[in-house]
Amino acid sequence: MDSQNSIFNLSLKELENFCINNSAKKFNAFQIMKWIYNAKIYDFNSMTNISKPLRECLNLNFNFKMPEIINSSRESGGEGNYSIKYLIKLNDGSAIESVFIDYGKRKTLCVSSQAGCKMLCNFCTTGNFGFQRNLTSEEIISQIILIENELKIKITNVVFMGMGEPLDNLSEVKKALEIISDANFIGIARRKITISTCGIIDKLNEIKDLKYKIAISLNASNNYLRNQIMPINKKYPIEDIVKFISDGKYFGHNKITLEYVLIKDFNDSINNAKELIKLFSPQNVKFNLIPFNKFDIENIGETVNINQKQFENNYERTNETVYNNFQDKLMKAGFVVIIRHSKAQSIYGGCGQLKGSA
């Protein structure tokens, strides 16, 4: 059995404690983290400002093991833009997906926070595959490091919109974010990090002051519809989301994004748009409309058990005229509304399409 731990799994505080307990100085931890995350040096012996005894001690206790990229598929978005979906194998053999989107100056990585998801939203491929386990902070951070190293680029934006519900794995997500958002380490500013949730209000209250961007996956304009597609709505109905948003004096210029997957003849009528206008204020929220992405039924992997009943729904994509009208209605009421044609859709890396198989 490997007696060493991955160094990527330690927070700054944990590494400080390790240094103090091994007769080194607290600030050595900061120096080591800077070597790893800022200078991308994955060899303790090359850390020239670290004493030899501490380097030896680090070598005995830690390794630089990371998950592995085992597959990728690329989609061109035209005008030099592109997306790449990565299949990443974790050390226990589970698989997750991350999607890199290169769009102008913005290099965004959509990361996973869990292998699978417990939330069972029935329009979502991940939700239809059930839950395997939470990712560790190391496995969350590794997605950024692996893909930056693979593409030799610097990720500018991170969105927690891959597999899993980040607020259902909040302690590991927060631990990872400390390193991701620290200017001395990975250094992605909090305003460029979006945490997307299906609406776990208690946990949202825990992160609301941390200055990350928040997106709530809403997808329906009333409880009757939302109950049919998102089981979480039975615990936290739309009124709770409305209250959370209207209580949020902290938002400032950072409006909450409401994600709304448009499903043909289900939630895409002008009446649905009118209901949204009654519920929310343009001062507090903006909308991302996402035409529904078809499931990748042909290419389902065999490593996970599909929830067949959930998968039998026959959702269809809203047609262009209907979603343009929906957008117009909201915009006339003063909302900022973006139609997000999921990038990476043809490689099944769009919203609600990640499933962790090749």
Ligand code: SF4
């Ligand atoms: S939409 Fe998000 S929260 Fe819902 S099942 Fe899919 S991954 Fe989970």
